[in-house]
Amino acid sequence: MSIDFILPDIGEGIVECELVEWLVKEGDSIVEDQPIADVMTDKALVQIPAMHSGVIEKLYYKQGDIAKVHAPLFSMITNDAQPNADLNKNMNTVEVKASDSIPESAPTAKQPKAISGGAIDFILPDIGEGIVECELVEWLVKEGDSIVEDQPIADVMTDKALVQIPAMHSGVVEKLFYKQGEIAKVHAPLFSMVVEGVASSSEARVTAVEAPSAMANTVASQKRVEPVAKSDEAKLVVSSKSSTVKTALSNPNSAEPAQAATKGKAIASPAVRRVARELNVNISEVVGSGKKGRVYKDDVLAFEQEANHIPSAVSAVSSVVPASYVEKIKGIKAVMAKAMVESVSTIPHFTYCEEIDMTELIKLRLELKALYATQDIKLTMMPFFMKAISLALKEFPVINSQVNDDCTELTYFNDHNIGMAVDSKIGLLVPNIKQVQTKSILDLAADITRLTNDARSGRVQSSDLKGGTITISNIGAIGGTVATPIINKPESAIVALGKLQTLPRFNDKGEVEARSIMQVSWSGDHRVIDGGSIARFCNLWKSFLEKPSNMLVHMS
Numbered sequence: 001m002s003i004d005f006i007l008p009d010i011g012e013g014i015v016e017c018e019l020v021e022w023l024v025k026e027g028d029s030i031v032e033d034q035p036i037a038d039v040m041t042d043k044a045l046v047q048i049p050a051m052h053s054g055v056i057e058k059l060y061y062k063q064g065d066i067a068k069v070h071a072p073l074f075s076m077i078t079n080d081a082q083p084n085a086d087l088n089k090n091m092n093t094v095e096v097k098a099s100d101s102i103p104e105s106a107p108t109a110k111q112p113k114a115i116s117g118g119a120i121d122f123i124l125p126d127i128g129e130g131i132v133e134c135e136l137v138e139w140l141v142k143e144g145d146s147i148v149e150d151q152p153i154a155d156v157m158t159d160k161a162l163v164q165i166p167a168m169h170s171g172v173v174e175k176l177f178y179k180q181g182e183i184a185k186v187h188a189p190l191f192s193m194v195v196e197g198v199a200s201s202s203e204a205r206v207t208a209v210e211a212p213s214a215m216a217n218t219v220a221s222q223k224r225v226e227p228v229a230k231s232d233e234a235k236l237v238v239s240s241k242s243s244t245v246k247t248a249l250s251n252p253n254s255a256e257p258a259q260a261a262t263k264g265k266a267i268a269s270p271a272v273r274r275v276a277r278e279l280n281v282n283i284s285e286v287v288g289s290g291k292k293g294r295v296y297k298d299d300v301l302a303f304e305q306e307a308n309h310i311p312s313a314v315s316a317v318s319s320v321v322p323a324s325y326v327e328k329i330k331g332i333k334a335v336m337a338k339a340m341v342e343s344v345s346t347i348p349h350f351t352y353c354e355e356i357d358m359t360e361l362i363k364l365r366l367e368l369k370a371l372y373a374t375q376d377i378k379l380t381m382m383p384f385f386m387k388a389i390s391l392a393l394k395e396f397p398v399i400n401s402q403v404n405d406d407c408t409e410l411t412y413f414n415d416h417n418i419g420m421a422v423d424s425k426i427g428l429l430v431p432n433i434k435q436v437q438t439k440s441i442l443d444l445a446a447d448i449t450r451l452t453n454d455a456r457s458g459r460v461q462s463s464d465l466k467g468g469t470i471t472i473s474n475i476g477a478i479g480g481t482v483a484t485p486i487i488n489k490p491e492s493a494i495v496a497l498g499k500l501q502t503l504p505r506f507n508d509k510g511e512v513e514a515r516s517i518m519q520v521s522w523s524g525d526h527r528v529i530d531g532g533s534i535a536r537f538c539n540l541w542k543s544f545l546e547k548p549s550n551m552l553v554h555m556s
Contacts, residue, residue, distance in 0.1 A: 001120065002057055004072035006168060009126035009504050010039065010046045015069050017041045019061045024294075028056045036074065042507070051123060051187075054078040095277045119174055121189035127156065127163045128462045132186050134158045135180045135331060137354060138273055145173045153191065155273075156184060161465075162426055162458030170196040268295040274425060279304045332427030343489040346405075348526040351484050352534050358500060358516045364548050372442070383444035384419065384551075385497070387470060388544035389553045390416040390436040393470070396537040400469050402490045403528050410528055418446070419468035419488060422455035423478070429455040430488055432468035472497065481519040492525040 010017060017039040024036055039046050057075040057363045061067050127134060134156040141153055148170045158165050174192045178184050266283045267290075268276075275297050276283040286303045288295035329337060361384055369379045393400045393416050401412045419432035431451040433444060454460040471488045476499035483496035498519035505515040524534045544551035 001078050002075055003052070003078060004075050005036075005051065006125070007039075007048070007067055007069050007071060007073040009069060010048075012033065014041045016066050017046070017069070019063055019065050019067050021063060022059055024056050024059075026056050026059055030054060030056060030076070035452050045285065048073065050076075052078045057395065071162050079503055094250060119192050119194050120155075120169075120194050122168065124156075124165070124184055124186050124188060124190040124498050126186060128158050128161075129167075131158045133183050134163070134186070136180055136184050137162065138180060139176055140164075140273075141173050143173055143176055147171060147173060147193070157426065157458075161332075161429070161460050161462065164459070165190065167193075169193065172196075249500065266295050267293055272300060273298050276300045281307070298323075322556065325423050332424075336428050339489065340486050343486050347487050347489060349484070349487060349523050350526045350531065352522040352531065352538060353482055354520055354522075356518050356520060356542050357505070358518050361545055361548050362500075362516050372445075376496055377442060378449050379441075379445050380448065382448050382472070382474065383441045384545065384548070386418045386433065386436050386444050387439075387441055387555070388551055389418060389470065389472070389495075391544055391551060392537055392541040394437070395540055396533060398533060399493050399524075399528060399537050401492055401528060403468070403492070403525065407527055413469045415469065417467050417469045418469040420451070421471060421473040421493075422452060422458050424458055426458040429458075429460055430468065430471055430550075431455050431460050431463065431464040432466075432471075434467065470494070476518065483521045485521060485523045487523055489524060494523050494526055496521045496523075 007017075020038040020040045022036075022037050024030060030036065030050050032051065034057075035047045036050050037048045037049060048175070054076045057077055059074045060072055060195045067073055124134075135158075137155040137157045139149055139154050141151075147153065147167045149168065150166045152164045153167050153173075153265045156165060172194045174194055176191045177189055184190055266286060267288060268283055272295055273283055276295075277288070279300065281300055281304050283300065284297060286295050286299050287293070289299050290296055299379070328350055358381075361381070363383065365379060365381060397412050398410075400416060401410050403410050414437075415434065416436040417432045417434050418436045419430045421427045422431065431454065433439070433447045434450065436444065439447070451460065451464060454464070468488060468491060470491055471485075471494040473485050473494060473496045475483050475485075476497045481497055481498035481501070483498070485494045485496040487494050498521070500516055500518050502514050503517045504512050505517070508512050520536055520538070522538060
C-alpha cells in the first residue's frame with residue numbers, strides 16, 4: 001500500500017521548514033520511529049521519524065527545499081503491502097485456476113491488507129502544543145460515507161479549544177475507531193478509509209477468500225490478475241473472460257444504506273450541532289431553512305419547542321425526572337477548575353474598587369462608530385479599555401509583572417499582552433492580544449472582533465491563549481456592578497468591568513446631572529502589588545477613560 005507521509009506540526013505557528021538532510025534514500029527499507037529527515041524551522045533543528053515500517057518510494061523534496069507543514073513529505077510502501085509490490089514487479093500475468101484457490105483452512109487475517117492496498121488509517125495529528133489526547137465530541141460522517149479531501153470529519157475537544165479534523169484524502173470511510181465522548185489519542189488512528197480509486201478491504205477480502213468457492217461452480221476457465229501500476233497507488237484488478245466474480249458475489253442492495261445515510265445527512269455548522277446535542281435533538285430530523293437545507297440554530301430551537309408540545313398522555317409518562325444526575329467535568333471546564341484552585345490557593349488576592357465616569361468616552365465612541373461602520377470595523381468600548389491600560393502600564397510596570405513560584409524573582413514584561421475573558425459555549429476562554437502598546441484603537445478593534453468570534457465558536461488558536469500578562473473580564477456585559485475576579489495565574493492583576501449605569505452626579509457647578517457610570521473591580525497579587533500601587537495605577541487608567549483627549553496626548 002503506497003501512502004504519503006504528511007509532515008506534522010513541528011512547532012507553534014510554524015507552517016514551513018527547510019529540508020536540511022535526507023537520512024534515507026528512495027528504495028531504502030525503514031522501520032517505525034526510524035529517523036527519516038532533518039528539517040530546520042526558524043527555531044530549531046527537528047528530526048522527523050517514520051510512523052510505519054516499509055520501503056521508501058519517493059522523496060518529494062530535495063536538500064535545501066522548503067517543505068510545507070500538513071503536506072506530503074515522502075511516500076512509502078508499508079510492510080503490509082509489500083507482497084503486492086513484489087507481485088507487480090516480478091509478474092506481468094499470474095495464472096490462477098479454481099483448483100489452486102486458497103484452502104479454507106488457510107489463515108485469512110492478513111489477506112485483506114495484502115490484497116486490497118486501499119484501506120489506510122488516518123492518524124490523528126498534533127492539534128496543539130503539549131496535547132496528547134482529546135475528546136471525540138461529534139463525528140460529522142458515518143461509516144460508508146463518501147468524503148472528499150479537506151471535508152470536516154470530526155469535532156474534537158482539547159483542554160484549550162474545539163478543533164475540527166479534516167480529511168487528507170478523498171474516498172470512503174471504512175471504520176470509526178472511537179465513539180462520541182471517548183478520548184482519542186494524538187498520533188494514533190482516528191478512523192480508517194478507502195482512498196478514492198482503490199478497492200475497499202472488504203471487497204478485496206471477498207475476492208481473495210470467498211471467491212474460490214464461488215468460482216468452482218461458475219468459472220471453469222482461467223482467471224488472471226493484471227497488475228495496474230501507478231505512481232501514487234498500487235492495486236490488483238481481477239478480470240474474467242466469461243464473467244466477473246464481483247458481479248456474482250456483490251449484493252445489489254449493499255450501497256443503499258450508505259446512500260440513504262448520505263441523503264439524510266444534515267448540513268449544519270459545529271456550533272449548531274452542539275446546540276442540537278445539548279437539547280437532545282436529532283439534527284437529521286430538523287428541516288433546515290437555509291440554502292440547500294442548511295440547518296440554523298433557530299431551526300433546532302423551533303424543532304425542540306414543537307417536540308415539547310406532545311399529548312398529555314405521553315408527557316405524563318415522560319414526566320418522571322430523576323432527583324439528580326452526574327456530569328463529568330472535562331475539557332475547558334476541567335482546565336478552568338484546576339486553574340482557579342491553583343490561583344486562589346497560591347496567590348494572596350486583594351480587591352480594589354472604583355467608579356469611572358464614561359460619559360465623554362461613550363460620546364466619542366458613538367461618533368467614531370458611525371464613521372468606521374462603513375469600513376466594516378466594529379468599534380466597541382474594549383479597545384479603549386485596553387489602550388488605556390497599556391498607557392498606564394508604562395508608568396506602573398509592576399502591574400505587568402509576574403513572580404516565580406517560590407517568590408524569589410519578579411519578571412517585568414515590556415510587551416502588554418492583554419487578555420479578555422470570553423464566556424464561550426465550551427467554557428471560559430481568555431485569549432489575549434499581543435503587544436497592545438504598539439497598536440492603534442482600530443488595530444485593537446479588529447483583533448478583538450477576531451478573537452471574540454474565534455472564542456465563542458470554540459476555535460481560538462492556542463497561540464492566542466498563551467503569553468498573557470494582564471486580563472480584563474467584562475462581566476458587566478451580562479450584569480452586575482462589583483465583583484472579586486480571580487487572577488489568571490501567573491499574571492499579577494485582573495480587572496472586572498461592571499455594567500454601565502445612568503446615575504445622578506454633581507457637576508463642577510454643584511448641579512445634579514445624569515452621567516454614565518461604570519464600577520470596576522481590580523484584583524492584585526499582594527506578594528508584588530500593594531494597595532497604593534494599584535490605586536495610583538487605577539487613577540491614571542481612570543483619567544484616560546474619563547478624558548479621552550488625555551489618552552490621545554499620551555499615545556505615541
